Amino acid sequence: MKSTAEHSIPFDYSTAALSNDTLLTLYQRMLKPRMIEEKMLILLRQGKISKWFSGIGQEAISVGVASVLDKEEYILPMHRNLGVFTTREIPLNRLFSQWQGKANGFTKGRDRSFHFGTQEYKIVGMISHLGPQFGVADGISLANLLKKNNQICAVFTGEGGTSEGDIHEALNVASVWSLPVLFCIENNGYGLSTPTSEQYNCEHLADRGKGYGMESHIIEGNNVVEVYSQLKAITDDMRVNPRPVLVEFKTFRMRGHEEASGTKYVPQDLMDQWAAKDPVENFAAYLRQEGILTEAMEVEYKSAIVHEINDNLELAFAENPIESSESEELDDVYQNFVYQEVEKSETTQELRFVDAISEGLKQSMERHDNLVIMGQDVAEYGGVFKITEGFIEQFGKARVRNTPICESAIVSASMGLSISGYKSVMEMQFADFVTSGFNPIVNYLAKSHYRWGQAADVVVRMPCGAGVGAGPFHSQTNEAWFTHTPGLKVVYPAFPADAKGLLATAIEDPNPVLFFEHKALYRSIRQEVPVNYYTLPLGKAARLNSGTDISIITYGAGVHWALDEIKKRPEVSVDLIDLRTLQPLDVAAIYDSVKRTGKVLLLQEDSMFGGIASDIAALIAEHCFEHLDGPIMRVASLETPIPFAAALEKNYLPQQRLTAAIDKLLAY
Numbered sequence: 306m307k308s309t310a311e312h313s314i315p316f317d318y319s320t321a322a323l324s325n326d327t328l329l330t331l332y333q334r335m336l337k338p339r340m341i342e343e344k345m346l347i348l349l350r351q352g353k354i355s356k357w358f359s360g361i362g363q364e365a366i367s368v369g370v371a372s373v374l375d376k377e378e379y380i381l382p383m384h385r386n387l388g389v390f391t392t393r394e395i396p397l398n399r400l401f402s403q404w405q406g407k408a409n410g411f412t413k414g415r416d417r418s419f420h421f422g423t424q425e426y427k428i429v430g431m432i433s434h435l436g437p438q439f440g441v442a443d444g445i446s447l448a449n450l451l452k453k454n455n456q457i458c459a460v461f462t463g464e465g466g467t468s469e470g471d472i473h474e475a476l477n478v479a480s481v482w483s484l485p486v487l488f489c490i491e492n493n494g495y496g497l498s499t500p501t502s503e504q505y506n507c508e509h510l511a512d513r514g515k516g517y518g519m520e521s522h523i524i525e526g527n528n529v530v531e532v533y534s535q536l537k538a539i540t541d542d543m544r545v546n547p548r549p550v551l552v553e554f555k556t557f558r559m560r561g562h563e564e565a566s567g568t569k570y571v572p573q574d575l576m577d578q579w580a581a582k583d584p585v586e587n588f589a590a591y592l593r594q595e596g597i598l599t600e601a602m603e604v605e606y607k608s609a610i611v612h613e614i615n616d617n618l619e620l621a622f623a624e625n626p627i628e629s630s631e632s633e634e635l636d637d638v639y640q641n642f643v644y645q646e647v648e649k650s651e652t653t654q655e656l657r658f659v660d661a662i663s664e665g666l667k668q669s670m671e672r673h674d675n676l677v678i679m680g681q682d683v684a685e686y687g688g689v690f691k692i693t694e695g696f697i698e699q700f701g702k703a704r705v706r707n708t709p710i711c712e713s714a715i716v717s718a719s720m721g722l723s724i725s726g727y728k729s730v731m732e733m734q735f736a737d738f739v740t741s742g743f744n745p746i747v748n749y750l751a752k753s754h755y756r757w758g759q760a761a762d763v764v765v766r767m768p769c770g771a772g773v774g775a776g777p778f779h780s781q782t783n784e785a786w787f788t789h790t791p792g793l794k795v796v797y798p799a800f801p802a803d804a805k806g807l808l809a810t811a812i813e814d815p816n817p818v819l820f821f822e823h824k825a826l827y828r829s830i831r832q833e834v835p836v837n838y839y840t841l842p843l844g845k846a847a848r849l850n851s852g853t854d855i856s857i858i859t860y861g862a863g864v865h866w867a868l869d870e871i872k873k874r875p876e877v878s879v880d881l882i883d884l885r886t887l888q889p890l891d892v893a894a895i896y897d898s899v900k901r902t903g904k905v906l907l908l909q910e911d912s913m914f915g916g917i918a919s920d921i922a923a924l925i926a927e928h929c930f931e932h933l934d935g936p937i938m939r940v941a942s943l944e945t946p947i948p949f950a951a952a953l954e955k956n957y958l959p960q961q962r963l964t965a966a967i968d969k970l971l972a973y
């Protein structure tokens with residue numbers, strides 16, 4: 306410990322031989338976020354900005370991490386990492402506009418504070434759910450490995466976030482795949498009001514590295530020289546010897562979780578102890594004591610920063626508040642995708658549903674060098690339904706990746722791959738297991754383009770559906786969970802040729818697509834399928850039978866149940882619409898059919914309430930009321946979980962209620 310007459314310095318800054326230039330740069334980099342925050346606290350009190358999450362006292366970590374990364378290496382900060390944004394030299398007026406919800410920010414006013422990313426500065430901001438960031442970092446690092454570019458990436462979490470399953474999953478994946486990610490835990494004593502003693506029960510979070518088979522370090526987070534010099538050595542080596550490294554920074558949160566909530570629950574002596582370890586003041590004292598920082602230099606630095614802050618604040622305040630335009634809002638939910646038709650070849654071969662999907666996927670792998678497949682048992686084993694059988698022989702294990710059982714981390718990793726310019730297809734072993742990856746699908750992938758213009762170029766394959774006696778957890782058809790979420794596309798083919806062409810388009814489309822594959826159709830439905838790579842447009846239904854008595858509008862297995870009915874009763878003239886995709890939905894085809902028949906039956910395999918049939922019924926009621934000659938009828942599964950025993954499952958499914966429903970509607 307060194308001391309000066311005016312200040313006792315609790316850190317030994319002389320352990321690393323850094324040049325004066327480096328020391329002064331680190332100081333200036335810490336000073337800027339500190340001074341911006343001090344200004345923000347004033348503005349907050351004046352009601353000129355909304356919420357604020359303070360990183361005061363933690364600047365050495367943000368600055369140290371950002372300083373050891375190259376500018377083209379991605380960095381994934383959290384809510385207390387202003388120093389990352391300033392070290393990457395984001396123009397302050399844009400940051401200020403972002404915090405005021407103005408157009409010159411990074412999210413067109415759609416998301417707040419640090420919840421944004423920017424490809425320009427290679428920063429990927431958080432979503433509020435914290436944990437998915439680690440999985441996204443995995444995906445970015447996987448892309449780096451595939452590109453062989455010797456780059457690393459760094460990602461942050463607080464110690465509170467480390468309790469989330471996403472974090473464990475992502476650390477495990479990174480270790481199993483040797484991904485060069487610098488995982489940074491800022492252990493600042495409290496997660497909102499919860500102290501570390503109630504958050505975890507090991508001595509150091511870094512100790513968890515051992516459990517993941519991962520190198521880990523503990524670093525004094527308030528000592529910028531230690532942060533910088535240790536990380537410099539670690540990251541230089543990671544670029545040459547790619548591997549994940551877990552670093553726990555010991556630090557403290559000096560202000561409330563967010564400003565309004567205060568720090569009453571923090572004992573004063575703890576606050577005092579950490580106040581004495583302030584990273585900026587202690588470092589300044591050291592630099593002064595060593596004669597590296599003169600008073601004149603300090604005045605110059607501070608006045609330059611004050612000017613920069615004030616000038617940029619003026620710009621941001623002068624900017625008009627954002628105005629909402631319905632068309633722009635709706636247009637930004639999805640990345641614009643111009644469908645390119647690739648025509649079907651005349652040559653065909655008979656394929657089962659399962660083989661058509663496999664062939665389509667293989668042809669997409671051949672077409673897109675940047676396409677990666679991830680899923681449980683998809684490599685040597687070929688997936689539980691054998692759709693990727695033989696793929697590793699053709700495409701190698703780098704692009705056909707067995708994953709640990711960790712749906713959430715893999716969905717997040719697919720987001721990271723997309724950020725880095727890759728496409729991915731993730732196979733859910735069964736659609737039921739999507740629940741374990743639900744959060745990143747509906748919150749990260751779905752909202753990313755709307756929030757900051759970043760597409761999630763991901764297809765999630767969903768083997769779904771009942772009729773195979775697989776019980777409540779291997780039989781669900783859960784498309785309605787996703788059709789409800791803006792930002793996702795949902796495809797649900799019923800025939801081999803459609804499945805193949807729609808899968809190709811889903812992969813071409815840069816937006817996140819949930820691709821439903823009915824398991825009961827895999828080996829029971831065959832069709833002549835064009836042999837070439839071809840595409841089919843999303844949002845176009847198919848009329849499978851033209852009729853005038855009654856419309857049946859359905860998709861997936863329902864299409865085959867309806868066809869059985871048509872075969873059984875040739876005297877009834879049925880207009881049968883196979884929707885093929887549910888989002889986008891071909892409303893024109895639906896309305897056209899209703900206008901032809903005046904009687905409409907909506908058939909879905911999912912249980913009734915809240916299913917897509919209900920929404921289609923509402924659309925028809927609103928738009929085709931005067932064309933209706935009877936009530937809009939819905940036929941769906943029972944409002945129960947899906948039972949296992951054959952007799953129960955049969956009674957659960959809607960097929961046996963279909964005939965009666967058609968009769969009722971015809972008689973109306």
Ligand SMILES: Cc1ncc(C[n+]2csc(CCOP(=O)(O)OP(=O)(O)O)c2C)c(N)n1
Nearest residue numbers: 385433434435462463464465466495496497
């Ligand atoms: C999944 C989820 N649960 C709860 C929250 C509410 N929340 C936001 S930040 C936070 C505390 C985070 O603590 P930590 O990770 O230690 O970061 P710190 O705020 O201390 O920097 C909580 C509980 C959330 N955002 N997401």
